[in-house]
Amino acid sequence: MSTAETKWGPGANAEAIQAWDGPLYERFVRYRHLVTTGLGAHGEAALRLEPPQPGDRVLDIGCGFGDTAQHIAGLVGPQGEVVGVDAAERFIETARAEAAEAGVENVRFEVADVQVDSLGEGFDRAFSRMGTMFFASPVPAMRNVRAALKPGGRLAMVVWRRRIDNEWLYRAQEIVEGIVERPEEYDEPTCGPGPFSMADADTTSGILVHAGFEDVALHRCDIPILIGRDVEEAIDLVTALGPAGEILRLAGDRAAHLHGQVREALRDGLARYETPDGVLAPASTWVVTASAPR
Numbered sequence: 001m002s003t004a005e006t007k008w009g010p011g012a013n014a015e016a017i018q019a020w021d022g023p024l025y026e027r028f029v030r031y032r033h034l035v036t037t038g039l040g041a042h043g044e045a046a047l048r049l050e051p052p053q054p055g056d057r058v059l060d061i062g063c064g065f066g067d068t069a070q071h072i073a074g075l076v077g078p079q080g081e082v083v084g085v086d087a088a089e090r091f092i093e094t095a096r097a098e099a100a101e102a103g104v105e106n107v108r109f110e111v112a113d114v115q116v117d118s119l120g121e122g123f124d125r126a127f128s129r130m131g132t133m134f135f136a137s138p139v140p141a142m143r144n145v146r147a148a149l150k151p152g153g154r155l156a157m158v159v160w161r162r163r164i165d166n167e168w169l170y171r172a173q174e175i176v177e178g179i180v181e182r183p184e185e186y187d188e189p190t191c192g193p194g195p196f197s198m199a200d201a202d203t204t205s206g207i208l209v210h211a212g213f214e215d216v217a218l219h220r221c222d223i224p225i226l227i228g229r230d231v232e233e234a235i236d237l238v239t240a241l242g243p244a245g246e247i248l249r250l251a252g253d254r255a256a257h258l259h260g261q262v263r264e265a266l267r268d269g270l271a272r273y274e275t276p277d278g279v280l281a282p283a284s285t286w287v288v289t290a291s292a293p294r
Helices: 010-021 023-030 032-049 067-076 089-102 138-148 167-177 201-210 231-238 242-273
Strands: 057-061 081-086 107-111 123-129 149-160 214-222 225-228 278-281 284-291
Touching: 010 023, 010 089, 023 032, 023 089, 032 067, 032 123, 032 149, 032 214, 032 225, 032 284, 057 067, 057 138, 067 081, 067 089, 067 107, 067 123, 081 089, 089 107, 123 138, 138 149, 138 201, 167 231, 167 242, 201 214, 201 284, 225 231, 225 242, 231 242, 231 278, 242 278
Parallel strands: 057 081, 057 123, 081 107, 123 149
Antiparallel strands: 149 284, 214 284, 225 278
């Protein structure tokens, strides 16, 4: 049984992997049409800022379904290679199957815990779209990434900025916390330190500097994302994923009698984002860039 006071360490990393390989995988599959499209725009911004070149070898960290790895494979061309890694085996199984179906031959996928497993070496670039925020120990993980890069190799990763700059996530969390108390003890595995663990610029810069990176820079990226085709789907999304969804998942059946009240409050809270084209909410990320020492 987990407790809210658990300190993040190797054991907690295993717990996060259990969450991502289990209930979170299933929820990401259910809402993939929203998540990959919305986050994809922020990933594209990072790739425009740090474009992979033909012939590059690229490491995709926390590759998930492998959609970005496939896209990067097209950018680097047949002389290049992309290796996508993720700690959750079910994501990797899906990524392999979809790449094979698409006939993309210069991409491969490996199950790897970036914090402790060897990632290979000689990569020109490392990329991540929302895949570095859940490390139990981020400095060793990013040191491992740096070791996989060639001297002078480049890192570009997308991470969430502050909660208050992603109001749809923060507002949903506040609403749920006002109705459902986060349990002190729970049976479900947690997702790790959380999506906003790299939101602070100084914290993230410090992680990368201590991991041995140079030329660290953070570039703000503001692109609205579709969180639902209507308000009801937006409510479904935030009660399944993100901080609000995590509270409800950990509370489990103990909060079942409050679900109606939660949905009603979220309906009022998310209605402000409704447009004729769906529920569009402001989203703010950092595109973090850095170099391995030459």
